[in-house]
Amino acid sequence: MSKWFGIFTCVAIAAFVILLREMPAPIPSLRSEHSEPASIPPAQPVAVTSEGKQFHDPNCRYIHGKPQMMSSREAIERGYSPDPRCLQKALARHHQSASQ
Numbered sequence: 134m135s136k137w138f139g140i141f142t143c144v145a146i147a148a149f150v151i152l153l154r155e156m157p158a159p160i161p162s163l164r165s166e167h168s169e170p171a172s173i174p175p176a177q178p179v180a181v182t183s184e185g186k187q188f189h190d191p192n193c194r195y196i197h198g199k200p201q202m203m204s205s206r207e208a209i210e211r212g213y214s215p216d217p218r219c220l221q222k223a224l225a226r227h228h229q230s231a232s233q
Contacts, residue, residue: 174205175220181213193219 179188180200188208189196195218203211 174209175215176205178202179205179208179213181208181211186213187216188213188220189216190219195219 180191180196180202181188182198182200184198
């Protein structure tokens with residue numbers, strides 16, 4: 134009986150390790166629980182503020198506070214989500230491709 138238990142344990146551990154490798158990378162926690170995470174990061178640098186929860190096009194009129202420039206990837210890693218007002222085109226492309 135203990136032989137079968139040992140074999141079962143080894144198989145279960147191997148399956149668990151394989152499943153862990155196949156899992157997608159975790160989504161960083163967002164600064165706002167009501168935000169939709171970015172799926173298609175903009176290529177251009179984005180603007181964020183330390184108090185804000187979204188990243189913006191640098192010319193966005195909805196930026197409140199002193200903006201700091203960074204790559205969209207860095208903003209996503211820090212938990213910022215895209216502003217749907219100034220990054221509407223990037224989000225529209227995502228929603229179109231997701232619905233097809």
